[in-house]
Amino acid sequence: MAEVLQVDGLGRDFGKVRAVDTVDFSVSAGEFVGLVGPNGAGKSTTIKLLTAQLLPTRGSVRVAGVDVVEDPNGARRHIGYVPEDPSLYEYLSAREMVSFAAELRGASEAEVEEVLDLAGLGADADRLIREYSQGMRRKTALACALVARPPLLVLDEALNGLDPPSAARVVDALKTACERGQAVLLSTHVLDTLEKVADRIVMVAAGRVLADVPVTELDRVRGMFDDAPTRGET
């Protein structure tokens, strides 16, 4: 399978603090990868580096062959991104917001309806976003990320704050995306969900990859959580 995301020797320092030490991994088309690690492991910083929200101190990231530092806007065309705390236009409805995202990405109105349905927003799609709960907002951001079927979906703690049916709906949407050939990278510290959907687990701690293993070895990753080094120990 073609590699959609290629991360090589990625690192990021903030002054004397090494937020991400050295991260190497890749994600292929149609693959579902869980990026896991304890709080403060460097997951969110890594996600910011992958999505051109932050410049790396060292290393490189390529999305569908596009270097995110050289051409961040070009890389964004290939990424559907759901941040941990999504920013949306509060005065729009979910349908209008997703239509706006579709326009930015050159997708059709038919695709808008499809992703609204996929994200489970169908019945509520015409309510204003400012009336939404955190879970609904996250589903709207997911619908925006799914539209135009970008080759890579990156989700930062996207299951946080979702009730079980909503989380199941989001996971189903991501599985569907994988079946269509899109790659998914889901950052989370909740391992149980990954067991059912992920192909592979990349575990980071103290800004380094401690394990890059098939999901069948999830129990080994669970065991590593207790002994994972903190950043102060690097």
Next chain:
Amino acid sequence: MPVLAAVAAAPLARPVLLGFLDNGLFHVGLEAITLRLGALMAAAMAIHTYADLVRSPDRAVLDAHPVAPRLLLRAIALRTALQRSYLPVVGAILLAPIVPVAGWLPWLGGVGVVLGAWLAALGVGFAVHLGAVWAGLSDGLAKLLDALRGDNPRMQAALIYAPGFALLVVALSVSFSAGGLARAVSGDPTGWPLMGVPLLVGGVGWALAGPLADRYYVRATALLTEVDGLVAGVSAAEEDRLVYLEWLSRGRPELLRQLRQGWRAQRSWAVGAWGLGLLGLLAAWSTEPGVAGRLLSVVGGCALLYALLPPRLSGGDPVWLDEALGVQVNKVDNARALVAFAYAQGVVLPALAAGLVRHGTAVLLPLAVVEIIAALLIFVSSKLARRMGERAAWIMGPVALVAWAGLTTAATPELAEWLSRGGG
């Protein structure tokens, strides 16, 4: 609202802004006032273009998507232009008293200078802020930025100095157009073409802004994340525990809360007061006649700005918190007023010190007048903020403007002399 305020303030401000209409120095005065109003437009637009392009809330929404930077720049520019279109209108209204004295042509010329400055600042502002992103990311400029940055992160230095650079470029071009206007209305037709210089400069700025947007609009996000991360890392530790004027709060928790709110959320008001204080210092230091009038106009104008601070303080300070803490609302109102008044002392004290050195006790009475009016407006503003929150600024802004116009109207030579004699 600003346009209505300008309509109210124009006749009141006439003696100070347009005193040249009565003293025979028409051409010199016209050049000076259009240059100043043009520079004011440039300063305001330099800040607005930064806020709308670099720090706009849109950025957080758009960061998750690819964008067409040039189209986006055009849309942002159009929105900025529409939202700030009141600025040249205010300028035109403040210049309106020229018409009955000198006719339509000088007024139209003056409006042309002000409008040209506004348009130039629109084009130059976007180009300079995008150029600042390039500078912030450039390895070649790292040493220069390190030399300039002080305690700020290197990348922030480029953003900090960008509005000043935009102001400098536009103000230089406005000096040509204001000079050209003075020559033109005095009968020298070569002055008219000079009035087009700001438009030329603005056009060049706008032409550069497109390619710069292609390359640096999206990259600005990474720079901002970097700057914010570094600032948070630096300020989270020692700096945030220290609060400006904390010693004032002994035994008054509600005042301590407002001081913390002011220092952590509205720091530019605290620091900016001392910057404005430099203007007061210059006004007081001059040995030209009329120091009392200058103090009323300059220090008064700057100090009255602080009537806008209580609404800002109330914005991040929810009512439920007062209720939960069982604090009397009057105490909170008074604390907000006291914080705003204390910050305003940064404006007054440099002028007081310089005035005492250069003019002796003659500066005490005009500065006391400023203090009393500022205190009164700040107190009223604090009470309004209790009822209206941040929207109180929409009332207090025009009120402060009219009060300032009143102060400048009062700054006649006779009054200045009377004040200088200590009111006797």
